[in-house]
Every structure is written in C-alpha cells, then in structure tokens.
Amino acid sequence: MASLADVTPPIALGALDGRYRKAVAPLVDHLSEAALNRTRVHVEIEWLIHLTQHQVVPGVRQLTDAEVAQLRAIVGDFGAEDIAELAEIERETVHDVKAVEYYLQRRVDRIAPEDAAQLKQLIHFCCTSEDINNLSHALMIQGAVREVWLPKARSVVDQLAEMARALRDVPLLAHTHGQPATPTTMGKEIAVMAHRLGRQLRRIEGQEFLGKLNGATGTYGAHLAAVPDADWTAISEAFVEGLGLTWNPLTTQIESHDWQAELYADTARFNRILHNVCTDFWTYISMGYYAQVRGQGTVGSSTMPHKVNPIRFENAEANLEVSCALLDVLGSTLVQSRLQRDLTDSSMQRNVGTAYGHSMLALDNVARGLAGLDAVPERMAADLDGNWEVLGEPVQSAMRALGAQGVAGMDNPYERLKELTRGRRIGQAELVEFVRGLGLPSEVEERLAAMTPQTYVGQAPALVDRLR
Template structure:
C-alpha cells in the first residue's frame, strides 16, 4: 500500500479515507466503543427500546430467572429427600431450617447473580455453580440459625443423584409455567377482552364485507370482530390447558445412581412425588433429558394465537385504510415526519413484525426441542435460552394491538357510504328468494342466478334499478315487498345476534 507523503494535508486525508484500509479503520478507531458504555447497552430491542413492555418476563425467562429456578429446585429436592427419609442417616430438617433454605430463593438478588457468575467462571458449568452456591449457604447457616443446625451436615445431599438435566428440565418447566400463567395469559386474555367489548358495542353496525377484496354480502363490524375474538379465545383455552412435564431420574433416565446409592428406596415414587410437589406433571419415560414435547405443543398453540392476532392486525389496518376506523385518539403523536395530516396505524404494523419474529422463534423451538441425538445432545440447552425472546415479541405485539385498538373510533357513516354504493350485493338475496319461490311453485322463477348475474355483474346498480327488477319478477306480494324494502345496510342476516356466542 502506498504511504502518505509528509506534505499530505488533513483535507487530502479526508478525501482519500474511503480508498485505503487505513482510512475507515482510523475513523472507526476514534469512535467511543458503545460496548464499553456503562450501564451496558442492550443488543436487542426487547432489552432496550421495548424494555417496559416486556420487563415482567425477566422474572421468569431471563438467565437470572433460570438460576433462581435452579436454586429453587435444588432446595426443594434437599427438603424432599430429608422430609421423606429417603437417604438413611439423613437428618430431618426443622421448620426454621426449611425456611432458611427457601429464603435463599426468596432473597435471590443482584449479589446472588454476581456470586453465581463468579463461581461459574471457575466451574465453567452453570448447574455446578448453583450446587456450590447452595452448599455455601448451608455452611453459613450456623451464623443465622446457631451452631446446632444440621444444615452443614447435609451439603452432600445437594444435587444428590442428579444430572444437570434433572435440575434444568424442572427449572424450565417452572419458568415457562410462570411466564405463561402470570404474564402471557393475562395479556392474551386482555386483548381478547378488549376485542370482545368492541364486538358487542358494534354488533349491529352494518359493514360491507369483502371476499377476495371485492364487495360481498354485508355483515356487521361487531360480528367480524367477534370472529377474531372467538378464534383467539379458543387458543387461549388451549394454552390454559397446557401440561408442564418434568422428570428427575438421572443421567439416562434409569435411576442408576439412585439405586446404586440407596437401593432400598422407591426412587420412582420419590421422583413422581417430587415433580408433582413442584406443581408439574411427572414424565416416567425419558432419556437424560425430558423430551420437551410439551414445550413444542405449547409453542405451537402460542404461535397459532400469534398468527390469528396477526390476521387481526392486518384486517384492522385494512379497515383503517378504508376509513371504517378513525384514529382520533392520541393526536399528540407524530404520524409522519413530513406529512402533518397523517396518523399512521403504527401499532398494528409494529405488532405484525413482532408476531412474525415470535412465530419464527416459536416454530424453531418446537422443531428443535423434540429431537435429541440418542440419550442426549446439547442443542436444547442453547435453544431454550431463546424462549424469553419468543415470548417477549409476542407480549410486545399484544401490547401494541391493545394500544392500537384503544385508539380507534368506528365510523359508521363511512361504512354506510360504502354500502350505499354497492346495491349489487343484494343480487344474492333476490336470486335466493327466486329459488325458494320457484321450489314453492311460483311460475317464472327460472334461471334466477343467471338473471341476477346479467343485472349486476361488472356494473353498479341503484336501489331503483333493483326495485324495478324485483317488481317485474312476479314474486308473491309479501316476498316482493320484503326484497323491495331491503337495503345493503339491512342485509346483514343474523350477524348482530351471532355476537352473543362470545359469551357462550
């Protein structure tokens, strides 16, 4: 590479900065390293821009939550073994000693996280670090409970006969269960509830339907919103019924170490009672890992909910573009950086993007977690660390949809204008009435579909056109009167009544 001559000016350097390797590298070297900024800057939007909307998931699906759940499982396993006298010679813990152990979980905080991280730097093994962390708490117990406490004598019951996956699978099951029940489900029920309220409010508001994007048999705004609410409601019920499976049976699911150490114990019964004590469903047949099928089932249901919510977002976006909804609330927001008249449907667009990301992650989790080479490989360990982002993008989307819906006002007048401009949609009603009359023996009712097709296809007709056509058909007076009184806005069938099935 040619060297810069001594008389090169700063302007010359700037002009040639993009042509040599040293130019842009020097410019980059002069920048502040954002990776070194304190407090640390989030790499992803969930922990940065959108933190407030998803922060509640940190208590359930973060790395720190995983370690707290591991401590919880280890503590409860120790209490379970001693309470049920599983290992001969092990002392029975007093209520104060059990509470001391459970306080380790309750008081798990930033200092605990830092201590665990320091231990893991030595062990280079996350679960082993948790084991040592808890053993240190047992050794420190006399400082609080007095010298008579037996806790220092039971340190070797910590992680007794366990493989790491015994602790991990139970921890993840508890974490996901908590995230679903405490965070995701309340949010999902909230958006379904918001939608149901809107559906009931607008149950009788007539609206032109569009099948294939074309004017079609009128419906009501409330009924169409109720369809989406009903679909989402079904998925919520599926998620509510999810099973969370767990196992604690050793390195290959055989209880080999358990029976080698204490052959007289009914380890299968101990395992089952412990898993159920944690509030999980016991899985009796596993390899080293719990098979994660329950996770795949759950994530498929969550992804389906996401996709229906995505359908809602795109439909509402379209209704906004048609003028059926006015975005009149929150006028302090900037709709466009250059066009001051605009209020963009950004909440629904943001939701679409986040739902797509969430579904991609959930689909990957479902596909990856159900497969493990032979008795164990490590792909599930890395995969499960992405459960949080999968939930986070779904939760963020739900929040955006709820805020988007809250900013909408229906415009029945705009819907009525569309209805009044499309009298041809009543062709279906007329030809159906002609068919019924023909079956009842009324003469002159032949080829009803074809005659209405000739009248309406590819052209706009008026109410007068339709009434004149009906008057010349020779229908019974009551049928002719009924059809002549009909308008696109009144041709909504039982749509308004169907909304009540949301309460069924």
C-alpha cells in the first residue's frame, strides 16, 4: 500500500490545516511557524534601528531613512523564499533564533555594504533568544487576538444580540431542571447569552501583552558589560513599549507568561459560555422552537430524508472542547519555569495557534448555525398554552402580598396552589375558577383571572433593552 505521507503536496495531519483550513486561514498570518520567524525578523530589525537611532553604542552611526525603510521592507516583503532561506540556515545552526541573526546579516551586507561589519555587530546585540522570542510571541498573539479572533467573536455576539432584539417580545416557556417554569421571552434568554459573552470580550479587549528585553537572566549583565554608561532599563522600556507592548521590568531569562495564562483563561471561559449557547440552541431546535430552513441544502441524514441535523452547533461544541483543553494546559504550563529557564514553554507556545484555531472554527460554525434558524413562535405558544400551572406562582405571590397587608382569607397560599397544580395539568378554566373563589379584592381578582402564560413574562422584554 502506498504511503499517504509521500503524497505531494503534503497532506495535512490535523483537521485545521486540512478539512477546515478556510475557516482558520486568517490565523496563519499571526500564529504559524512562518509568522513566528517573520516576527522575529521584525523584532531584530527594530532593535537594530532602536540602538542606532539612539546611538546607544558609542561610535556607531545612525541609519539613514532609506536604510531604515529597506530594513523594514524585509518584514513587509517576507514570503516563501525567505521562509525557505531561514529553514536552510537553521539546518546548519540547529537554532532558530541564530538563523534569523545570520539571515539579517546577509541583508545588512546588501543594504549598508560600507558599514556592514560594524552594523552586523548590533544585530541581536546583548540579546538572549528569549528576548526576541517573548516579544515575538506577544506581538503575534496580540495581532491574532485583536485582528482575527476578537472581530469574529464580536460578530457572533452581535448576531446573538440582533436575534435577542428581534425576539424581544416572543413568549417562551422556561424550563428549570428540565421542568416547565415561569415564562420568559426568547429574546431575553438570548440576551443573557449575549451579555455573558460580551462581558468576557470586554475583559479580553483590556488584556495586556507583556514583553521584556533584559538578557540571559534578566539582569542586563551583558548590556552593562558592553556599554556601562547606558541607562539600559530605560532603553529596554522604551523599546518594548515602542513595539506596542507593556514592559515587564522584572523577569528571569524568560518573560513570565502570566499575561498569557490570564488571556487563555478568559478565552476558555468565553469558549465555555459559547458551548452553553450551543447546547441551549440544540435543545430549542429539538423542542421545535426553531426550524433549520435557511441555507440548508445539505444532507441531514444519509437514510432519513426528513432530518436536518443541528450539525453546526455540534461541531462547535467539539471544537470548543478541544480549544479549552489546549488553553487550559497552556495557561497552567506557561506560568511554570525551572529556576531561571527551561524550554517547556518554547514547545508549549507552538500550540497557541491550534488552540485559537479550534475556537475560530467553532465561532464560524455557530455563526452559520444561527444564520440558518427561523424562530417558530407558534410552537412556543403551544407549550405555554399546555402549561397553565405555571401561573400558580403569580397567584400565590399575590396572595402572600395581600396576607402581609392584613387581608383575610390569604392563609397558606403556597400550599393551596401546590394542591391545585402539582403533578397534574390544569387549564384556563380551572385556574380562573380557583382565582374567583379566593375572595380577592376585585382589582387583583380581575388582573389574575386575565393573566395567561403568554402574558406572564414580567420585565423580560425590557431586559433585552439593557444589552450593551
């Protein structure tokens, strides 16, 4: 049997790079191995520019505007040939960051041939690999979250908010513990989902992305040995913040990754709430509260023609679970380091793209699943009309209020309604007869007698208006 591993072009091992490539492709620009190398090139170039512009090392000239532009164009034009060249160099160095240094030395030879020997000394000057890597990962993750994941997540939350407003006034029989309960509106229940998700997004939007540049053990030892008169903490802070990151002033060899753990915890919490959204919509579909009609040209079942399976929500559930598992292990592992350094974080961070990829895929499926739904208010109304016993709550509550005011005959309201409603179905006639026989003040009697499961929704419609 021929080996599929020998097929050209190579077949993807994982679903994200194979079956689901289209849904996660935007993350490749930020969280792939190629993106990591491109960002390393960016950080190394900016460090060279920073050192020369501020003339940190005595005797080294400033780069011209043209030279700066040419250096930065290396990042802008970074493509397949650069990826291949870096891979070739790394095969010799067996060190990915050193390969970037040698790659840039070749470029400096072309851009500033007369001063190349001098300028090449400032590429990776006083840096440990982690100085470059931590800044690169922070920039990559910042870009992936802010430019790709957050907009997609926000669009799904907006989609839910739009549905909530459209179904603001549609009565819905609630189910607590799987049992018929106080009515609400479909819009209000979706608004709860959107509110929960939106709150997590606001936390993620406020996330700090930290970085450091302070040498092999975080002491600026090499920096001071090389240029003792420079204010290296100020230089480091200005450089890191100039990249658009938050400066971490106190680290070992590695940036401690605590901010990553915080981000992944918030992202996982968003995922888990979205998983709850999926299971709720799956249940509403199974109850007939939604019809899956739009965009459903697909086969629902290979043998049962009538079926339209809620596959988008089921697919999303699975991918959210994978994403959460990865985010959890990332968060728990990355905050640990043996003494000043070990390499577990290096291997672990290569899974960030996969974690966000599965979340992105889930978001795509949720968006498509929601877009294919049509609410069926008639089905919701039928369930409400079949459960008049839920009005036992407002009747006994009104009796309690009257009893507290000294109105006679309001004793044991809960027990009396329990006897009427528990374990059996009642209809409008039975409830009205019961209300008429309580001896209520006429205004209260008429109000309760006129109440229906469809109208007993409290402030549910108005609560939808509180969505941010």
